[in-house]
Amino acid sequence: MRDPESVWKKGYETTHRGLMLLESLLHEKRLQNITETEDAAAYNAISCLSMLAADLMDDFARYAEDGSAFACHVIFGEGKALASAFSRLAIAYPEHFQKYAEQSLTIPSLRARNPNFTCDAEAIISAIHLAEKHHASNIHDNRSRIGALCHQFVAEIVDLVEGARLEARQKNDTDSEWFNLPELKGNAKAWWKSELKKWVHMEFEKMQKNPRRNPALWLELEKITDHGTSSAKRAAFEKYCFNKLEQIAGKPVLPTPTG
Numbered sequence: 001m002r003d004p005e006s007v008w009k010k011g012y013e014t015t016h017r018g019l020m021l022l023e024s025l026l027h028e029k030r031l032q033n034i035t036e037t038e039d040a041a042a043y044n045a046i047s048c049l050s051m052l053a054a055d056l057m058d059d060f061a062r063y064a065e066d067g068s069a070f071a072c073h074v075i076f077g078e079g080k081a082l083a084s085a086f087s088r089l090a091i092a093y094p095e096h097f098q099k100y101a102e103q104s105l106t107i108p109s110l111r112a113r114n115p116n117f118t119c120d121a122e123a124i125i126s127a128i129h130l131a132e133k134h135h136a137s138n139i140h141d142n143r144s145r146i147g148a149l150c151h152q153f154v155a156e157i158v159d160l161v162e163g164a165r166l167e168a169r170q171k172n173d174t175d176s177e178w179f180n181l182p183e184l185k186g187n188a189k190a191w192w193k194s195e196l197k198k199w200v201h202m203e204f205e206k207m208q209k210n211p212r213r214n215p216a217l218w219l220e221l222e223k224i225t226d227h228g229t230s231s232a233k234r235a236a237f238e239k240y241c242f243n244k245l246e247q248i249a250g251k252p253v254l255p256t257p258t259g
Contacts, residue, residue, distance in 0.1 A: 101128035146220035186252025
């Protein structure tokens with residue numbers, strides 16, 4: 001911190017040099033018609049690029065939440081560029097996206113002022129089998145805006161926990177906190193007590209410290225509590241999230257009568 005000017009310059013030089021090396025390797029592999037699925041070096045190089053990109057996007061999201069104008073500009077520009085690329089390539093290579101899309105609740109999307117413009121959303125959704133294997137795919141905002149916002153939040157957490165639970169079961173990792181978690185179907189209360197409640201509390205604390213983290217959801221909490229206390233907002237958030245979890249989990253499967 002005694003010399004911040006040299007710090008950022010050194011950081012830029014180091015990062016730029018690393019990116020150039022990775023990109024040069026990938027460029028040479030592509031010239032030889034070698035893909036990352038066929039070559040360990042190419043796979044490792046593109047994996048490194050993806051990790052760097054993910055870290056950078058997390059950083060920009062955090063800076064934007066803190067009010068950085070530049071970070072917001074980056075999110076808009078790069079987000080639009082990636083959504084545009086996805087819209088083109090999802091139709092060209094649906095098989096490459098399907099594995100991830102069928103487990104996902106939403107897709108990168110472009111929107112215009114005219115609501116009739118969907119950027120081929122229906123064709124893309126069909127081609128990549130969006131959310132066909134997601135545990136909570138029926139998201140909508142027909143009844144209430146806060147219901148849809150809570151559905152999206154709960155569904156994303158459910159998907160993360162379900163993935164961790166299945167991995168623990170497959171590896172027979174009895175020490176895992178998720179190993180003894182029952183299947184989701186009919187077990188909303190168990191999932192809420194074991195996992196979802198703490199995620200809801202953590203998210204509320206983050207929003208309370210910085211409402212700009214999720215201004216749409218915070219505004220809805222303000223509305224339904226008539227700008228009430230923090231405890232009232234927290235209780236409302238818990239209520240809607242638990243209701244959504246119950247809808248997602250459904251009723252328990254009753255044993256088939258015998259005899």
